[in-house]
Amino acid sequence: MNLIMSTAPQVESSNFQAPTWQDIVEAHARIAPRIHRTPVLTSHSLDAMAGAQFFFKCENFQKTGSFKIRGAANAILSLTGAEAAHGIVTPSSGNHGAAVACAAAWRGVPAYIVMPKNAPKVKCRAVESYGGKITFSEPTITSRQENSARIQADTGATLIHPYDNDRIITGQATAAKEFLEEIPDLDAVITPVSGGGLLSGTCLAAKGLRPSIHVFGGEPSRADDAYRSLTTGTLQSIDSSDTIADGLRASLAPRTFAILRQHLDRVVLVTEEEIITAMRLVWERMKIIIEPSSAVAIAPLLKPSAIAALHLPARSDGAPPKFGVVFSGGNVDFSSLPF
Amino acid sequence: MNLIMSTAPQVESSNFQAPTWQDIVEAHARIAPRIHRTPVLTSHSLDAMAGAQFFFKCENFQKTGSFKIRGAANAILSLTGAEAAHGIVTPSSGNHGAAVACAAAWRGVPAYIVMPKNAPKVKCRAVESYGGKITFSEPTITSRQENSARIQADTGATLIHPYDNDRIITGQATAAKEFLEEIPDLDAVITPVSGGGLLSGTCLAAKGLRPSIHVFGGEPSRADDAYRSLTTGTLQSIDSSDTIADGLRASLAPRTFAILRQHLDRVVLVTEEEIITAMRLVWERMKIIIEPSSAVAIAPLLKPSAIAALHLPARSDGAPPKFGVVFSGGNVDFSSLPF
Numbered sequence: 001m002n003l004i005m006s007t008a009p010q011v012e013s014s015n016f017q018a019p020t021w022q023d024i025v026e027a028h029a030r031i032a033p034r035i036h037r038t039p040v041l042t043s044h045s046l047d048a049m050a051g052a053q054f055f056f057k058c059e060n061f062q063k064t065g066s067f068k069i070r071g072a073a074n075a076i077l078s079l080t081g082a083e084a085a086h087g088i089v090t091p092s093s094g095n096h097g098a099a100v101a102c103a104a105a106w107r108g109v110p111a112y113i114v115m116p117k118n119a120p121k122v123k124c125r126a127v128e129s130y131g132g133k134i135t136f137s138e139p140t141i142t143s144r145q146e147n148s149a150r151i152q153a154d155t156g157a158t159l160i161h162p163y164d165n166d167r168i169i170t171g172q173a174t175a176a177k178e179f180l181e182e183i184p185d186l187d188a189v190i191t192p193v194s195g196g197g198l199l200s201g202t203c204l205a206a207k208g209l210r211p212s213i214h215v216f217g218g219e220p221s222r223a224d225d226a227y228r229s230l231t232t233g234t235l236q237s238i239d240s241s242d243t244i245a246d247g248l249r250a251s252l253a254p255r256t257f258a259i260l261r262q263h264l265d266r267v268v269l270v271t272e273e274e275i276i277t278a279m280r281l282v283w284e285r286m287k288i289i290i291e292p293s294s295a296v297a298i299a300p301l302l303k304p305s306a307i308a309a310l311h312l313p314a315r316s317d318g319a320p321p322k323f324g325v326v327f328s329g330g331n332v333d334f335s336s337l338p339f
Numbered sequence: 340m341n342l343i344m345s346t347a348p349q350v351e352s353s354n355f356q357a358p359t360w361q362d363i364v365e366a367h368a369r370i371a372p373r374i375h376r377t378p379v380l381t382s383h384s385l386d387a388m389a390g391a392q393f394f395f396k397c398e399n400f401q402k403t404g405s406f407k408i409r410g411a412a413n414a415i416l417s418l419t420g421a422e423a424a425h426g427i428v429t430p431s432s433g434n435h436g437a438a439v440a441c442a443a444a445w446r447g448v449p450a451y452i453v454m455p456k457n458a459p460k461v462k463c464r465a466v467e468s469y470g471g472k473i474t475f476s477e478p479t480i481t482s483r484q485e486n487s488a489r490i491q492a493d494t495g496a497t498l499i500h501p502y503d504n505d506r507i508i509t510g511q512a513t514a515a516k517e518f519l520e521e522i523p524d525l526d527a528v529i530t531p532v533s534g535g536g537l538l539s540g541t542c543l544a545a546k547g548l549r550p551s552i553h554v555f556g557g558e559p560s561r562a563d564d565a566y567r568s569l570t571t572g573t574l575q576s577i578d579s580s581d582t583i584a585d586g587l588r589a590s591l592a593p594r595t596f597a598i599l600r601q602h603l604d605r606v607v608l609v610t611e612e613e614i615i616t617a618m619r620l621v622w623e624r625m626k627i628i629i630e631p632s633s634a635v636a637i638a639p640l641l642k643p644s645a646i647a648a649l650h651l652p653a654r655s656d657g658a659p660p661k662f663g664v665v666f667s668g669g670n671v672d673f674s675s676l677p678f
Contacts, residue, residue: 289626339673
């Protein structure tokens with residue numbers, strides 16, 4: 001096993017030091033008793049369509065309905081008693097908020113969740129079901145940050161950033177750690193990318209366990225800041241976005257950008273139509289509920305030409321490439337489906 | 340292990356002899372290489388809601404999207420070459436039709452499927468995707484039977500009744516056989532009931548493996564022929580029905596009625612609203628796609644008073660009752676959801 005520690009990224013003009021493999025191992029030990037080890041599913045019909053061997057890590061079956069509980073649990077269970085005492089505040093488009101509310105309830109402290117007012121109702125109800133207190137903001141990063149800062153000042157709560165936080169990143173990394181432990185010879189792994197917590201954690205864990213693996217991010221064209229950041233080499237942002245992938249409306253942060261620059265192979269963009277088609281296809285063929293953000297991970301891979309364009313090395317067994325796809329969540333508002 | 344053979348039902352004024360345990364074992368051996376051994380899932384939130392321990396046999400993940408492939412494969416793979424040569428004809432509201440088309444394709448013979456013209460489009464597309472040839476009939480049993488008879492006369496195809504057929508029944512029985520093999524101490528098992536192939540097969544397999552088990556059928560109030568047949572002791576029929584559970588619009592047949600009279604503990608009726616609520620609940624909490632007919636099996640069990648009303652004996656371990664629920668299929672027309 002290779003240690004990420006030996007290939008820690010050196011980011012220009014920054015003292016940033018990426019989390020180590022040991023950090024991921026400790027995060028996994030910390031959260032494993034609380035979370036599900038989610039199943040890995042396959043689909044003959046999707047394999048046949050793309051000419052690939054797909055393996056789907058089903059974080060839609062995870063506690064709170066998404067991978068976000070991994071990072072939130074790791075961050076909140078790591079806090080000292082004094083840090084946790086006045087509660088947690090965080091901005092979130094939904095799944096991270098539910099995860100923070102759930103993990104804060106495990107600690108017995110309040111959770112203040114700042115959500116954009118256009119967040120799906122099902123995600124608001126989820127936050128409330130775990131006892132989280134919601135403040136609605138405008139659907140812009142600026143408005144969310146202002147509201148979070150105000151609550152922090154008023155309550156003394158500890159701010160947990162949804163992804164620009166090492167313990168969030170190492171928590172999210174545990175999904176790829178489980179994935180590679182179960183399917184060790186994956187040629188590539190792909191996750192959706194928004195703020196980059198899941199994708200940067202996936203880079204650290206996947207390349208830590210298997211240095212030759214390729215890691216890709218799927219991103220909506222309508223929220224393409226990660227693509228632009230990695231293409232230009234300068235952190236780009238979007239201040240608002242109307243993609244149907246409601247979990248992917250955030251922009252990279254310094255920590256996640258640094259890790260992706262070091263380790264990520266490529267961001268692949270998808271249209272809204274491709275997201276909807278992929279989501280419906282998974283529902284119909286696999287009979288599982290994935291949310292639009294999850295569909296962004298499989299949408300770029302559904303035809304042989306798309307697989308070929310990724311230029312993966314041929315497998316020694318001559319078989320089609322083995323692709324690990326992380327289905328990030330399954331929280332869908334059934335009253336406003338796109339089909 | 341107890342053999343069903345030793346408790347074969349003696350039906351009054353009939354020469355009917357129910358299939359034996361050995362028939363079920365042979366059916367399972369015949370079809371196991373072709374079908375999925377579907378997973379059994381659990382849900383903490385549904386358990387907490389009802390005060391029960393639920394286990395869900397996920398035939399929505401089965402090949403062709405429903406349990407129907409079990410019976411169809413068993414029946415069609417059992418035919419002689421001469422019997423199969425001119426193809427298969429069958430009336431079906433959808434899932435049985437897709438299963439027959441799939442199993443006929445395995446045999447390399449044509450499949451003629453007579454479907455009601457109000458069948459969901461997704462089920463028509465599924466039949467066609469396996470190469471089945473559809474004839475549309477009026478949505479009545481009479482019209483379907485007339486069309487089937489005409490095709491049989493025109494083509495020389497062999498009629499395979501969707502449930503009044505021992506090999507269909509023993510094929511469907513293999514789902515409960517797998518279920519009890521995986522969770523041997525179930526106190527009860529429930530399936531939806533329409534023509535009764537799945538439920539009668541479940542009676543034979545479940546009581547064959549565990550004579551003390553209780554077997555229940557869930558049935559829409561709007562298609563309550565099984566409830567009325569078992570209450571009156573005389574085979575009742577519905578000639579058409581508009582329940583949202585589009586897979587449950589058929590009536591019991593002599594074979595299935597005889598088995599249910601002998602072995603079934605009770606039919607529990609559910610309203611359309613209860614079906615829709617249960618379906619949505621499973622989608623939201625379990626993140627899996629079940630069709631309305633599947634929801635009919637869990638809909639009657641979602642509160643403690645409903646569980647209590649079934650008067651199951653207390654478990655020796657003091658735990659809540661262990662309920663096996665068969666999710667029969669997952670073929671849903673997403674363009675006409677009831678929520």
